Amino acid sequence: MRFEDFNLDPMINEGLQAMGFEKPTPIQEKAIPLIMSGVDIIGCAQTGTGKTAAFILPVLHHLLQNPTKGVNTIILAPTRELAMQIDQQIEGFSYFTNASSIAVYGGGDGQDYVRQKRALKTGADIIIATPGRLISLIGSKEVDLSQLNHLILDEADRMLDMGFHDDIMKIISALPKKRQTLLFSATMPPNIRKLAKGIMGSYEEISIKISKPAEGIDQRAIMAHDPQKEALLTEVLKNDDFQSVIVFASTREKVKNIARTLKKRGDKVQDFHSDLDQSEREKIMQQFKARNLRVLIGTDILSRGIDVEGIDLVVNFDVPPDPEDYVHRIGRTARASKTGTAITFINPRDIPKFRQIEKLIEKELKKEQPPSELGEGPQYRSAGRNRGGGKGGKRHGRRSSRNPKGKRRGGSFRSGKKSGGGSRRGGGSNRKSR
Numbered sequence: 001m002r003f004e005d006f007n008l009d010p011m012i013n014e015g016l017q018a019m020g021f022e023k024p025t026p027i028q029e030k031a032i033p034l035i036m037s038g039v040d041i042i043g044c045a046q047t048g049t050g051k052t053a054a055f056i057l058p059v060l061h062h063l064l065q066n067p068t069k070g071v072n073t074i075i076l077a078p079t080r081e082l083a084m085q086i087d088q089q090i091e092g093f094s095y096f097t098n099a100s101s102i103a104v105y106g107g108g109d110g111q112d113y114v115r116q117k118r119a120l121k122t123g124a125d126i127i128i129a130t131p132g133r134l135i136s137l138i139g140s141k142e143v144d145l146s147q148l149n150h151l152i153l154d155e156a157d158r159m160l161d162m163g164f165h166d167d168i169m170k171i172i173s174a175l176p177k178k179r180q181t182l183l184f185s186a187t188m189p190p191n192i193r194k195l196a197k198g199i200m201g202s203y204e205e206i207s208i209k210i211s212k213p214a215e216g217i218d219q220r221a222i223m224a225h226d227p228q229k230e231a232l233l234t235e236v237l238k239n240d241d242f243q244s245v246i247v248f249a250s251t252r253e254k255v256k257n258i259a260r261t262l263k264k265r266g267d268k269v270q271d272f273h274s275d276l277d278q279s280e281r282e283k284i285m286q287q288f289k290a291r292n293l294r295v296l297i298g299t300d301i302l303s304r305g306i307d308v309e310g311i312d313l314v315v316n317f318d319v320p321p322d323p324e325d326y327v328h329r330i331g332r333t334a335r336a337s338k339t340g341t342a343i344t345f346i347n348p349r350d351i352p353k354f355r356q357i358e359k360l361i362e363k364e365l366k367k368e369q370p371p372s373e374l375g376e377g378p379q380y381r382s383a384g385r386n387r388g389g390g391k392g393g394k395r396h397g398r399r400s401s402r403n404p405k406g407k408r409r410g411g412s413f414r415s416g417k418k419s420g421g422g423s424r425r426g427g428g429s430n431r432k433s434r
């Protein structure tokens with residue numbers, strides 16, 4: 001299938017050509033015709049699938065066919081970074097059209113607010129906003145929403161995680177009832193379905209799951225008992241090739257402990273979890289993007305939606321509970337066809353979980369041992385006859401001991417592959433009108 005097959009406005013096709021988009025991604029193939037037909041949809045898709053273009057292109061097409069005087073489309077996004085990224089994509093797709101867009105978000109200074117208010121007054125077809133800032137702007141009566149045709153919620157699960165539910169409902173109460181609503185979310189927990197029921201009529205559901213990690217990721221697995229893991233991480237980080245690192249751990253407490261240990265060693269490290277408020281999280285992300293932080297340690301809250309380019313290494317300090325989460329987490333590296341490394345620490349309890357992951361990725365990884373000075377790690381029981389890991393199952397390999405010294409050859413922590421480049425996304429002006 002080609003983009004021309006959607007019969008989008010020719011100006012949009014020109015923009016796509018200029019951006020080098022040739023073939024629609026699977027979610028674009030599914031979503032674009034549905035959205036063009038005018039139905040509400042829920043899309044279950046993660047960052048990296050092309051979901052942004054999937055909702056922008058049909059909305060832009062509709063806008064060009066049916067121009068409005070006031071705001072035509074509102075896109076709600078959880079963070080300023082995402083709002084800016086969406087705006088940049090719109091800028092590309094609409095380059096040959098006269099559609100205008102503006103990103104409005106909090107976190108800036110008072111001047112930012114004044115600038116955004118002024119820009120809105122002169123009119124914008126598409127507003128990409130974080131919920132809090134949009135509420136202030138609606139309150140100031142600077143925005144004409146009476147003509148609104150489309151409402152899009154991007155990364156809805158993350159917005160709910162960040163406590164935006166009431167803000168979203170408040171915004172929706174200020175919008176015309178007759179509109180098209182599109183909700184995108186990386187996961188579909190019950191609170192998302194409840195939100196959808198509250199704000200949409202009948203809707204179509206589409207789902208695109210990434211079940212294969214990108215080819216460019218060098219995936220590694222190291223066997224480690226829990227008490228060995230912090231020292232093992234420290235060893236891994238001795239490799240200077242890894243300059244931009246994300247570490248995932250299962251609980252907030254663990255995240256904090258690991259951060260404390262690494263900080264003591266003088267690494268530029270920051271913990272990232274739900275105890276931090278949004279502005280703190282954004283500040284940390286900015287520092288990480290600017291490469292002023294080497295290591296970001298977080299719970300799964302980190303794996304959603306961040307689009308930082310040039311991450312060299314993702315470490316799964318614990319095996320993620322869900323195989324899809326593994327793909328999701330390691331997808332933070334090797335983005336946009338670059339290469340990167342993902343290392344997973346496996347303790348004996350997590351072996352069955354890791355088998356599920358290998359099943360999903362259809363690949364068996366070599367199970368490395370920690371360096372000898374850290375003692376012997378557990379043995380990986382091969383799958384096969386031992387399914388289910390029940391007590392009576394026959395086990396292969398030697399029994400592991402906790403800290404026997406110097407029995408095995410240490411693993412090397414050379415990355416082999418290295419990703420390059422920093423973030424190319426910048427701030428810049430936040431309004432365009434052509």
Ligand code: AMP
Nearest residue numbers: 021023024025047048049050051052053
């Ligand atoms: P998204 O999942 O929307 O964040 O998109 C991930 C990246 O893929 C972005 O950098 C897009 O510009 C790019 N992209 C999306 N759709 C396509 C496509 N059909 N062809 C080429 N690149 C694409």
